[in-house]
Structure formats: structure tokens, C-alpha cells
Amino acid sequence: MQQKILSVQNLTKSFVMHLQNGLQLPVMDGAGFEVFAGECVVLGGPSGAGKSTLLKMIYGNYAADAGEIIITHGDQHTDLVTASPREILRLRQSTIGYVSQFLSAIPRVSALDLVAQVARQWGHSEEVAQEKAAKMLGQLNIPEHLWGLPPATFSGGEQQRVNIARGFMGEHKLLLLDEPTASLDAANRQVVLSLIEERKANGTAMLGIFHDADTRDKVADRVIDVTKFAVQRAA
Amino acid sequence: MSLDQLTNEAPAYNFAYLDEQTKRMIRRAILKGIAVPGYQVPFAAREMPMPYGWGTGGVQVTASVLGESDILKVIDQGADDTTNAVSIRNFFAKTANVELTTHTSEATVIQTRHRIPEEELQEHQTLVYQVPIPEPLRFLEPRETETRKMHALSEYGLIHVKLYEDIATHGHIATTYAYPVMVEGRYVMDPSPTPKFDNPKMHKSKALQLFGAGREKRIYALPPHTDVVSLDFEDHPFTIQEWPDTQCAMCGAEGVYFDEVILDDAGNNMFVCSDSDYCETRQSEGHLGPLNADYKERMQ
Amino acid sequence: MSLDQDLPLLSVKNLSHFYGQHLGCKDVNFDLYPGEVLAIVGESGSGKTTLLNCLSTQIIPTDGAVYYRGRKGQSDNLYEMSEAQQRILLRTDWGFVRQHPRDGLRMNVSAGANVGERLMALGDRHYGKIRDTALDWLEKVEIQVDRIDDAPRTFSGGMQQRLQIARNLVTNPRLVFMDEPTGGLDVSVQARLLDLIRRLVAELGLSIIIVTHDLAVARLLSDRIMVMKDGKVIEQGLTDQVLDDPHQAYTQLLVSSILHVGS
Ligand SMILES: Nc1ncnc2c1ncn2[C@@H]1O[C@H](COP(=O)(O)OP(=O)(O)O)[C@@H](O)[C@H]1O
Ligand SMILES: [Mg+2]
Ligand SMILES: [Zn+2]
Secondary structure, three states: OOOEEEEEEEEEEEEEEHHHOOEEEEEEEEEEEEEEOOOEEEEEOOOOOOHHHHHHHHHOOOOOOEEEEEEEEOOEEEEOOOOOHHHHHHHHHHOEEEEEOOOOOOOOOOHHHHHHHHHHHOOOOHHHHHHHHHHHHHHOOOOHHHOOOOHHHOOHHHHHHHHHHHHHHOOOOEEEEEOOOOOOOHHHHHHHHHHHHHHHHOOOEEEEEOOOHHHHHHHOOEEEEHHHOEOOOOO | OOHHHHHHOOOOOEOOEOOHHHHHHHHHHHHHHHHOOOOOEEOOOOOOOOOOOOOHHHHHHHHHHOOOOOEEEEEEOOEOOOHHHHHHHHHHHHHOOOEEOOOOOOOOEEEEEOOOOOOOOOOOOEEEEEOOOOOOOOOOOOOHHHHHHHHHOOOOHHHHHHHHHHHHHHOOOOOOEOOOEEEOOOEEEOOOOOEHHHHHHHOOOOOEEEEEEOOOOEEEEEOOOOOEEEOOEOOEOOOOOOOOOOOOOOOOOOOOOEEEEEOOOOOOEEEEEOOHHHHHHHHHOOOOOOOOHHHHHHHO | OOHHHHOOOEEEEEEEEEEOOEEEEEEEEEEEOOOOEEEEEOOOOOOHHHHHHHHOOOOOOOEEEEEEEOOOOOEEEHHHOOHHHHHHHHHOOEEEEOOOHHHHOOOOOOHHHHHHHHHHHOOOOOHHHHHHHHHHHHHHOOOOHHHOOOOHHHOOHHHHHHHHHHHHHOOOOOEEEEEOOOOOOOHHHHHHHHHHHHHHHHHHOOEEEEEOOOHHHHHHHOOEEEEEEOOEEEEEEEHHHHHHOOOOHHHHHHHHHHHHHOO
């Protein structure tokens, strides 16, 4: 039996739109599930069901109204719902990674440095970090002549892949995958799939959103349908 | 009193012009200054019958310390006979009727603008400086509230900023007069626009040194034997002006503060002692410089 | 992680300041930890600068306390310190980067002396070493070293701000206050400055309290954010959480208006 990394219990979330006369938007009520080391769980359900909201709450990017999000790190368990900003930031450094195509651009740092930075944060020497970053960029088909340039000058697709490279460069125990393969060409999608397989093999717990059914079938050990957590809205 | 009397009779001045009440007030400020060496004591400066910039601060200090038995000397840039020195001397001759002298060693009170006599001052003597701008931090920090706080808290980084700028611009500390000093390791003080050549004379001087700034209404003091250290950097230590291989054209003195005198349109020049009493005393003792008329006579 | 990192550097308790009857800021509470960047956002007049000036002891607040953990580990109420101690903190352990360079620099004194001033204030008396340190810092903030003897009034706005940063960081402060450091700069100049601040924060492990009305600046630089309105903190938390999932009506308005203003 693999270790439980993430445990979500009774999670509730609604948005209050103050600029629209206090409009209440209940999104989720009583969400509960678990993710274990070495598995990739995919969130299913139609658009608007709350997949992204759920993922963002688990990253601490959205605040839950009630319930628990227990993260296991080392021999400790932390509830993200009540954790202080500082604890959340530490967990993001140590335990919870987020792989997305979208990240704030960081001006004037070369793509290679940007990715190597992450490896350095994980304790690798400058030399090893550079090596790992180069390998990752190569894998994701970023042309070598671009490595020394800041991604701000890259094409949209290239920027996305730099962000994915950064996401996979970390060694987090829990990886949140926010549609990492969307809009990638077949070759690069295959690269991401094999990165996910690698992580599974080394015991990373993954929770992701994949719109493309084909990809989802390939990576998912389980699919959790979030519609069952969604608040049933009166018609 | 009739108009006739008012216009024709010389008014009866109090001794040394200032009334006794004012003198007492100024003496209190002086005493405080002596008690806290280098600290600028505010005082209620009076209007004097001379314009600011003519030494009204120094004159008020002198007037307050002068007694009937004092012997007064007044110098301006080392000379007893410039307009400024003469008019101040006349002022006290008229209002205090004290004995006057040009000889440093004879004087008990010396009022000065821009020089300290070459001859070492003694315990019984008081040197009164005329000060235009008493605040050494002014040029970098114009806010009076702030400079006062800096003095209170001994925050003197700024004064070295000025010296740093000097070195950055000129390769050496180019400040040659009003060169800032640290008094008893506590207050940074502006020694008035005396040349830095004179700074070492302030250090542990046997004489009492008093500073008066009239327009700025400040008095400060150095009691005898006070530590006065010129500020500098370890790698740019304080030095005084030097005139290598130069002697006074009149008295042959070396290692004193010189004035350069241009002799003709061709740019020929000579150097003479800035301290005229010092120079004359030496000449009267038989020391003669190469351009001295008596020198040529003697050579013949 | 060392014990030191787990204790707040600054602990703000019920801080309020009134200008006479007029409210400056009210009931502010927060802890700042070593290495954290806290952004204070809000519109003009919301009390950001008042709060910053209270925290940095330039204003003594009407009410409340701020505990600062010194280098020796002791935690003291800033407002019970002597003015001398407060000022020593301000020029050694702290930095203050002002919105207007003229408030934070000596405009008529060379760049080198601007950087060296704090060192001289601390008693450094070796011209050569002070100059070398200044050169070092000019390089770190990307100012050409051959400008060392030029006065900042001859510098561009971006250079002046970078010089302010060098002047403040030369004593290795642990806490730096910044009041709208990018205000009034062109966008590209801003980006370069923000980039520099980010790099220095990462390299030096600085704690920063930055006041800005620009949410993009807050997002880029800060770990945590405090939203102020009418002198009060109305919402605070993790920066991306507050900006992406704002709860207060006012914060929602701020966030939505930046969307209109921004790209
Ligand atoms: N020196 C002052 N005297 C009186 N009121 C002030 C003073 N400074 C600021 N205020 C008032 O305090 C409130 C907060 O201002 P301030 O701290 O400058 O806000 P911000 O920095 O967010 O623009 C405002 O109502 C402002 O008008
Ligand atoms: Mg402000
Ligand atoms: Zn002579």
C-alpha cells in the first residue's frame, strides 16, 4: 500500500461576486477523495464543474470555505485550508508542485537559467542543475540556440514548454497538473506523458486535468468525476 | 535731553558697548560652551554697529570677556593693519578704552579672523574667532533640525562624505580651510575659515578658544588642553599646507603660513609670513629674509 | 530551518495612527518573517505610507506596538527605543527606498559617496575600501562603474532608483521598506528594477515591506499582500490567493480595475 499524500474531506467553496450585487456562486460542496504516492488521478467532468477550482484550492491559490485538504510531507500532515500563507509557501517549495503552461514571465533570465534555478532550489549543484535543465529543454524540443535567451522573446508554444520544464524540474511529492498537454503537438505531448510516467515510477502523487480523452486514458490510474461534488443549482 | 546734546555729545557707552545684562547672557553661553567643548550654544545675538560678516559674533564675545586690565590684539588674516582689524580695534578703543597691542605675546585677548598666531598661545590668553557659518554639516544637510539631531546623536557619517567627495574629485582632501575637527571625541566642529595649517595649533592649546557667530547666533568653545583632531581617512591622512624650500622674504622664517605677494606683471612673486606681528618681531630680532632692504645692506 | 527563521522579524500589534482627528491607519496587525516580502496595496490616501512611516519609526503612532527582532535575537518594541537606537536601525539593519529619488539620495553628491555614506556613518575610515565597496554595489545594481563620481541628478530615473537600492543595501540590512519604488518609471524601466529587486531578495534573503498601488508589482515581488482601505487592512493573505480569489468587495474592485488598466 502506497503512502497517502493528499486527503480532501468535505471541501466547500463558493464565490461571492460583490461587483454583481453580491451574487453567490456555490461551486463545490463536500468534496472528498484521496491521492496516493505513485498514482496519477485525473479530475473529470464537463467544463464549469469545478476541476480547476479544486486544483487551485489544493495549491492554496483559492481559499476553501470549509473542509480539509491534508497534505502529507515527511511525517507531518498539514491542512492547507487553515495553513498560514507562510506554511503554504513552504509546502509549495517542499511538497506541492504545479505544472501549468501559464506562469508569470520572468524578464531577462535565460530559459536555461530559469529551469536550472528550480533544480538548484532542489539542492543540486550549479553544474548538475545546468545539466538537468539542458536535458529537460532538449527533451521538450526547445531549440538549443534559444536556451541562452529570456523566454519573453519566445513563441507561445516555446514559452509553454519552458513552463512545463520548470514544473517537472522540481522533485515535489505531489504534482498538480493543470492541462499540461493542451495545445502541444503530438511529439511534445508524448514527451509530457513520459515525464508523467517517470514521476509515477519514482513515487510522485499526481492530480491533473486533461481535456483530451486520449491523453487522459493514457495517464489516468483513476478518474474522479467532480460533478458529484458540484453544488446542484436550482434551475 | 536737548536735541543739541543728543547730536553733539558723544553718547555714554557702557564698557565695551554691550550692556551688562547682555554680557552676562553671552557669558552664560560661553560658560556652557566651555562646559561642552565643540557644542554650538545658541545665544541671543545683538545688533552691533557694524554689518554682519564683519565679525559681529566675535565682537560680542570679546566685549563680554573683556575686562579693564585686558590687553587686546585684533587680527584679520594674520595682519593687524587691515580695515577689518583696525575698525574692530578702534571700536574697542572707543568703547572700552583697554590697552591695545599688536604683539601676540603681550595680548590677553586676541580677536581673529582666519588665522591663529604663529607664536604659541599661553594659559593667560583667550583667542576669539569670528565665525561666519558655525555648522560643519550645513553644506550637505541644510535642515537645521536634522543637523542638530546629528550632533546630539553623534551621527557624523556625513562629514566624511564631504571628505570622500574631495578625494574623489581631486585625488586628495582638497579642503584647505574650515577643515572639520572632532572635539574631545564627541562633537564635530567647524574651526571657522582658518587654514587647516592652523588646525594642529588648536589641539591641546594652552589658551582658551572662543568662537562667535553673530548672524547665526551661535557660540562655541575649546577650553585649554582640549583634544582637537582633524578628520581624515586612514589612507588619506590629514596633512597641513607646506611650502617646501620657501622662506619668508622679509624675516627668513620657514615652516610658517605664507602669503604669496605678486611683485610685477611678469609674475614674479615672493612669500611673506601671513602673521605680520610674527614677521616684524623676527625682523626686529635680526632675522632677515632675502628681499628685506636691511638684508642687502647687511650683505654689502 | 533554523529557529531564527521561525520567529517573526517584525511583529505589529494594533497599530493606529491619527493625524489629529484624522485617521491615518487603524488596528493593523501582522507578523513579518525573515526573507518574506509583504506588499501593502490600496489606493492613494488609504494609509499605506502612514503605515510604512510608522513601521520605520519615522512617525511614532498614536497607538500600538511593533516588536523588532534584532541581530542578537532580542525582540524590542520600536517605540520604546531611544531615538538614537531607532536611527541606528534605520541606517544599518534597515533600508528605505523612497518613491522620489530626491528623498532617498543626496542628489548633489557623487554616486560613490551616496553608496559609501552608510559605511562612513558606521565608522569606516578607509577611502579605498569604501570606494571598492561602492564599485561593487554599483555593479550589482547594474550602474556602469565609470559613473561612480557622477552625481545622481545626472542619472535617469531608473538609475536613481537602483542607486537608492545600492545605498541602502550596502550595510546588509535585514529589512527594507519601499514606498512605491517603481512609481513614475516607464514600463520597461520598471521591469528591469523589479527584476533587480527580485534577484537581490533571492540572493540576500531580505525581508521587504513594499507599498504599491500597482497589483502587478505586488504579484511579481511579494509573498504576502495586505489590502488597505480608509486606513484599515481589509484583506490579507498569500499574494496570489488574495489577487486570484479576493473576498472583499473592495479587493474585487481593485483586481478587476487592474484588469482594465493592464494589458
Ligand atoms: N501628514 C499628514 N497630516 C494629516 N493627514 C495625513 C498626513 N499624511 C497622510 N494623511 C492622511 O492620512 C490618510 C492616509 O494617507 P497616506 O498614508 O498618505 O496614504 P497612502 O500612502 O496610502 O496614499 C489620508 O486620509 C491622508 O490624507
Ligand atoms: Mg503613499
Ligand atoms: Zn616673515
